[in-house]
Amino acid sequence: MNLSEMITRRRSVRAYLPEAVDEALLAEVAAFTEGLTPLLPGAEPVWRIIPTADASFLQKWQNPQFFAFYVPVTAEEDGLLNVGYMYQQLDLFLQGKGLGTCWVGLGWPDEKKAPPQGMKLAVMMAFGYPAGKEAERKTAADFKRRGPEEIADWVDDRLEPARLAPSATNSQPWFFTHDEHDADVLHVWREKLTLLKKRTHGRMNLIDMGIALAHLKVSNPGFVFTRPDVLPEKENLLHVGMMKL
Ligand SMILES: Cc1cc2nc3c(=O)[nH]c(=O)nc-3n(C[C@H](O)[C@H](O)[C@H](O)COP(=O)(O)O)c2cc1C
Structure with a gap:
């Protein structure tokens, strides 16, 4: 399969x-x-x-x-x-x-x-074993998710598997930016949580990021993930690592 x-x-x-x-x-x-x-x-x-x-x-x-x-x-x-x-x-x-x-x-x-x-x-x-038959999803339109323009610096179809990933309370904490030197290299970011939200979502937030990366991995045979020693920061985002698709 x-x-x-x-x-x-x-x-x-x-x-x-x-x-x-x-x-x-x-x-x-x-x-x-x-x-x-x-x-x-x-x-x-x-x-x-x-x-x-x-x-x-x-x-x-x-x-x-x-x-x-x-x-x-x-x-x-x-x-x-x-x-x-x-x-x-x-x-x-x-x-x-x-x-x-x-x-x-x-x-x-x-x-x-x-x-x-x-x-x-x-x-x-x-x-x-599921009870009854909940309608199986057939297309991306059956998902309640942010639009492709909301999860990256520019719309990139290769990120669709991550966009559709499940997350705790459907919070979708991911964001992706393209490396300025190589568009096949993407930076993976996660939402920076307020202290209050950290208590309820801190643990889940990291699991959610792993889930989105799993969807990218199974969709891209060449998926490689690396994490630099020093992680750059943005105002509302934390760097998780870099990936090659
Ligand atoms: C880390 C994590 C924790 C979750 N915890 C719960 C939970 O406690 N109860 C629940 O009903 N759903 C839980 N969910 C399911 C999410 O609500 C669901 O994935 C999200 O709303 C998207 O819907 P979908 O998975 O049907 O695409 C969790 C999902 C993730 C990824």
Whole structure:
């Protein structure tokens, strides 16, 4: 399956059947995630499956299982970027298999499900068999997103996969500028949050950036991401890195 095909078809699924996902599919998940490489070294995340009954949520969920994604305590920020980058590819993979998924920021495994040694919870993801048939998205017009002119210094069709990426509360914190020396090199920026918004969106903001980069990676076989030692700043934006498409 070509993961990039799922970018215009996927959606967040919030209504599920109560049946657990079968073992064969879970084995495929394990094999798929084995093959994922992080965006940034030294901050590799891990996943666990948590029964819905062993976690608390602000919403009601029918699916009997969730993924919990964990990041190393010592490299939390890079870990969060990696979580979005690696597990959005899992999201596309699962939706391509006919499963529903939904990133869930407002979920917490119970104390008896302690994080792996040296790790802390980043975010969870609902997954399972969708209940009923929510209309599958067919085109970019089925998405509620900012326009292409709002996410970059100039409209560039190559950024369409990032524009359609999911983000917490659909906040779409990304912005892209073209390098003045090479238009195939783009600078990746994220919204600078106010102190108040940082409390509610800080963690999610980095995951969102990883998600958008995952969409660009699966759409561009030549995708390369680098991060200079010194990150430039703009008034309302923080530099995340540079990518070649
Ligand atoms: C990091 C992250 C956290 C999210 N947390 C929640 C959540 O707690 N509850 C929920 O219903 N949706 C959550 N979402 C889903 C977003 O609301 C959704 O992706 C966005 O509105 C765009 O819609 P779409 O995914 O259907 O394209 C989250 C998404 C992301 C990326």
